[in-house]
Amino acid sequence: KQEVTQIPAALSVPEGENLVLNCSFTDSAIYNLQWFRQDPGKGLTSLLLIQSSQREQTSGRLNASLDKSSGRSTLYIAASQPGDSATYLCAPYSGGGADGLTFGKGTHLIIQP
């Protein structure tokens, strides 16, 4: 059964810093991995999708990398802004008959103005 760990659980930094959020997963046989953000009481917003054959994906100030063999993914946020404050979740998808997306507990990020 896939298990996902996200480190750190919480992070508070001043505006403008570059950040790295870490995600590790136990089953490397994944089809893809998604990073989401969730604002309090809201649904999930997809940030980046990395296919198993890819090493990284970029969208604006966000860059996600994937090392499938070691079961790790990182989300890099450049020049952080207060609007980036949210909980960030990573979710590998194993495909086939797997149990949907498996989520970690997330990293609760606060960017101080």
Place this chain on the structure above:
Amino acid sequence: KAGVTQTPRYLIKTRGQQVTLSCSPISGHRSVSWYQQTPGQGLQFLFEYFSETQRNKGNFPGRFSGRQFSNSRSEMNVSTLELGDSALYLCASSDRGTGGSYEQYFGPGTRLTVT
């Protein structure tokens, strides 16, 4: 393109009652998945429907059921509600089966409170 919609957004029910939640996927998506989110357990997969058939099921009791219609809209039903069923229920649609990326798009959720 319209996103995933869920109705109702908020619901208050009493223990023992049943509830039905609805989800309309992104146009063209045939896969709908349901997730439960609680502070203690986080996000947990309930089930996935694809082309009106349940494809995968998470580790939830039989009180949780669902169905999908020919237009890909999906409903989730919870019978004999318990206090522990209070949660945010999220629905996600994906382009599974269309040669796409399997990227999942989530709706805003239905906040269920059981009293």
